[in-house]
Amino acid sequence: MTSVSRETMERLSAYHALVQKWNPKINLVAASTLPDFRSRHLDDSLQLFTLADPKAGLWLDLGSGGGLPGLVVAIMGADRQLSVVLVESDQRKSAFLRTAIRELLLPNASVISERIMSIAPQSADHVSARALAPLPQLLEMVHLHMKPTGTAYLMKGRTWRDESARARHDWRFDLDAVPSSTDPEAAILKVTGVSHA
Template identity: 45%
Template sequence: MFHVKREGPIDMSEALRHRLDRFAAILTRWNARINLVSPRDLPHLWDRHIADSLQLAALVPPGARLADLGSGGGFPGLIIAIATNADVTLIESDQRKAAFLREAARAAGARVTVLARRIEDIDIPPVQVVTARALAALPQLLEWSSRLLAPDGFCLFLKGRNVDDELTSAAADWHMAVSRLPSRTNADGTILKLGEITRVRHSERATGS
């Protein structure tokens, strides 16, 4: 385990609220054409998606470079970029969703790079933080993330009620330092911070050590 300092919520200044409002307006328009969030979630966009993603923004070190996996509707990567002005690479293989991310980033004044390619095909300089939300089970996330992280980097993943099962499954193939924080927006949610990620050696599997 390693310690995660629980920062307070991101200061919702008038300027930040305005930028997030512009993002939300664009997402609402685009959602009529492509499935960015469930239509029934639109009335709860702030609580279920924006506020959920903002939890991670408070955990991003100043000056860190980030990669966000499967960015989709911009959660959490684009929201983090808007809130922190961090340098974020958004990875989204769907060309239409990638086009949305570019337009939303321009409107909200976020400094991002959008890569419309499969995660497996990405080749970028190592980053300090990898993020993801509602994308894949933890073993797959670690497979993708491990080759993108700098040696001292870590992952921030928003997870649901199956987090214990996912951690158990991932431990068969990965060593990692794990810290957990309860979600402030989802009673069943957990924020995972995972660092010191290394693959389990074959000899360890054979001996069960």
């Protein structure tokens, strides 16, 4: 795991505790993954933050769910000039995200409780998504909300190569696939220059 300050470590631990508390009522993560929360979820999101290493700007997390990777990005970027906006249409999950932001003292983070394609374009510098949609659909969302000079960090499982090939039918984009450190078959797709084909 990335070396982090004591305060950041405490926030990550408090976030883990909040997920454990809320998960029986709202399915934030698969219950079977809770015992391995750190390796399955936290470390997965931390590697994305380390890869992006954002210094400033607007970070938009699409389909935030239980806050992975968006809340982790907000925790890690709490001492930077980084605003993190979490987009989650499920009202109960949004309530969890707002509670977490309040309890973890993250004034750099906020929540939009609406559907991704119905909100105004966000012109984000950085966009992230984890287990949200196939790449062709994801790129539609990224194209709407990312500024032309921005970078998207899309966490994908074993089908990422097929999805990338399918996405090329409708989209032009530059892709750098970074192997996941938590799953040998997964990758973080670093996507730039998104435009219609």
